[in-house]
Amino acid sequence: MQQLASSVVGPDRKERRLLSLFAVRQLSDETRISIRDVEIRALNARILPARYERSHGTVGWEGQIKLLESTVAVVGSGGLGGWIIEGLARMGIGHLIIIDGDSFAENNLNRQALCTEANLGQLKTDAARERVNRVNSATQVTTHPVMADEASMREMLTGAHVVVDALDTLPMRLVLQKVSQDLGMPLVHGAIGGYIGQVMTVFPGDEGLRAIYGRGDDVPERGIEVQLGNPAATPMMVAAWQIQEVVKIVLDAGNLLRNRILVLDAEFGTTEILEVRR
Amino acid sequence: MRVTVSFVGVLASFVGAKTATVALPEGSCYEDLLAELGRMFSSNMPEQLWDKEKKTFSSPILATRDERSLAPIDGSELLDGDQIKLFLMAAGG
Numbered sequence: 001m002q003q004l005a006s007s008v009v010g011p012d013r014k015e016r017r018l019l020s021l022f023a024v025r026q027l028s029d030e031t032r033i034s035i036r037d038v039e040i041r042a043l044n045a046r047i048l049p050a051r052y053e054r055s056h057g058t059v060g061w062e063g064q065i066k067l068l069e070s071t072v073a074v075v076g077s078g079g080l081g082g083w084i085i086e087g088l089a090r091m092g093i094g095h096l097i098i099i100d101g102d103s104f105a106e107n108n109l110n111r112q113a114l115c116t117e118a119n120l121g122q123l124k125t126d127a128a129r130e131r132v133n134r135v136n137s138a139t140q141v142t143t144h145p146v147m148a149d150e151a152s153m154r155e156m157l158t159g160a161h162v163v164v165d166a167l168d169t170l171p172m173r174l175v176l177q178k179v180s181q182d183l184g185m186p187l188v189h190g191a192i193g194g195y196i197g198q199v200m201t202v203f204p205g206d207e208g209l210r211a212i213y214g215r216g217d218d219v220p221e222r223g224i225e226v227q228l229g230n231p232a233a234t235p236m237m238v239a240a241w242q243i244q245e246v247v248k249i250v251l252d253a254g255n256l257l258r259n260r261i262l263v264l265d266a267e268f269g270t271t272e273i274l275e276v277r278r
Numbered sequence: 279m280r281v282t283v284s285f286v287g288v289l290a291s292f293v294g295a296k297t298a299t300v301a302l303p304e305g306s307c308y309e310d311l312l313a314e315l316g317r318m319f320s321s322n323m324p325e326q327l328w329d330k331e332k333k334t335f336s337s338p339i340l341a342t343r344d345e346r347s348l349a350p351i352d353g354s355e356l357l358d359g360d361q362i363k364l365f366l367m368a369a370g371g
Contacts, residue, residue: 080371168371170338193368196288212367213338224337225370227326228288235371263365265287272286272365274342 001027005047012057017047024049024138036094036138040068051136052092063251064092068138070250073097073157075148075176076166077124079230080190082113083239084164084246085128089136091247096132096139099156100124101147111232148172153179162249164242165189170219177202177209186249190242194228195267197238200276201245201256211277212261237264279304279358281311289339289366294322307353308341309334311362327366338367 004023009015019042028035039049043065048056052064059067072093074081077100088096103123108115114127125143132141144156153176157163163180165187167173173189180187181204189200189209202208213219241262248254263272283298290296293315300314312334320328329336342363343356356362 076371078371166371168369170369173369191368191370193366193370194288196366196368198368212340213369220336220338220369223369224288224326224366225368227324227337230370263286263367268287270287274340274365 001042001045001047005042010053016056018050018053019047020050034138034140036068036140039092039138040065043068049138055091059091059247059251063253066250067092067247068094070161071095071097071159072162072164072246072250073099073160074164074166075099075153075157076168077114077128078102078108078166078168079111079192079235080239080242081124081164081166082115082128083236084166084190084242085132086113086135087239087243088246089132089139091243092136093139093246093250095142096128097142097144097156097160098125098128099144099146099148099153100128101145111230111235150175150179154183157183157185160185162246163187164246165191166239166242168225169221170213170223171221174209174213174219181205181208188242188245188249190238191223192230192234192238193223193225195231195234195265196224196228197234197264197266198261199238199241199245199257199264200261201249201258203258206259207277234266237266279306279356281356281358281360281362283311283315284361284363286363286365289364292323292327292366293319295319302356304358305355307355309353311356312339338369340365340367 005017005019008018024038027038043061070093074084077098104115104120114131119127123145125145129141129143132139163185165173165176177187184204187202191198259276259278260273261276280299280301285293316333327337344361
């Protein structure tokens with residue numbers, strides 16, 4: 001590994017050892033160790049896989065190792081989920097569990113990162129796996145192309161360190177929170193409609209979504225997005241915040257949106273962070 | 279008693295007003311406030327936002343009182359002079 005690494009002087013004028021993607025692949029082929037594990041070994045030897053060079057200043061050596069050793073479940077691979085999967089793969093999350101039973105339709109083309117004219121009809125989970133493999137082959141992917149219920153959700157989420165709510169119906173969001181809390185996992189919630197969106201992180205014991213949507217059986221299936229639709233930029237805006245919440249949880253860094261909800265309104269240029277009942 | 283209501287963001291577009299001062303009987307709660315707002319503004323609101331039969335919002339609406347905690351609309355009692363902000367919450371993904 002040392003022989004394949006090259007020395008460079010970074011923009012911070014510090015010299016560091018870099019390992020190219022070609023070298024990572026070569027080492028993986030020669031040693032039959034996964035690309036993820038080659039990257040982790042390199043980081044432990046303070047050799048930086050070149051793909052993470054521009055994250056390194058904020059993430060650091062130990063942070064990148066934590067990201068590569070983490071498992072994140074993304075539930076929903078549509079408007080929010082597509083961008084979240086893309087972002088988490090680029091950050092170097094080591095294992096993504098992706099759950100979605102849907103296939104791409106033409107009305108997904110306006111906003112869903114993984115949907116193209118060429119893959120209409122394809123399972124969203126298959127498209128997600130292909131995209132992650134193209135973006136970061138260190139990220140292992142487990143897909144579940146199913147419409148989950150509470151029991152199956154519990155099984156599929158097992159092993160995740162963080163769960164991301166990228167669903168599109170309120171009752172299932174509440175089920176996902178219950179299962180995540182039962183399993184002791186933090187949940188990063190995001191939702192969109194028109195030019196508005198919201199983000200909140202929920203830990204076991206928090207009221208979370210129950211404080212917003214209520215507990216009862218009278219929770220509506222959907223909200224104002226049925227009227228407003230979901231234009232292209234809104235899922236990008238909310239997904240970016242959700243990705244950042246996941247990274248902060250894994251790195252144990254910064255201040256989470258816990259017991260607080262970020263409400264974004266891109267049309268009127270407002271952002272509000274509101275306290276949520278505990 | 280009188281409470282002042284601010285409609286935040288796109289909700290103001292739907293309602294057709296940014297603020298409203300609402301007169302309510304003593305002891306009124308959020309649900310009473312919403313019913314009154316319905317009487318004042320429901321003709322402006324689309325079906326997906328206002329349920330004409332149930333006479334309440336059909337999309338999730340949340341409130342803050344005097345800039346404090348966000349809470350669902352429920353039977354909590356309001357007080358004279360309360361400043362209420364109403365937010366339209368999204369549910370799509």
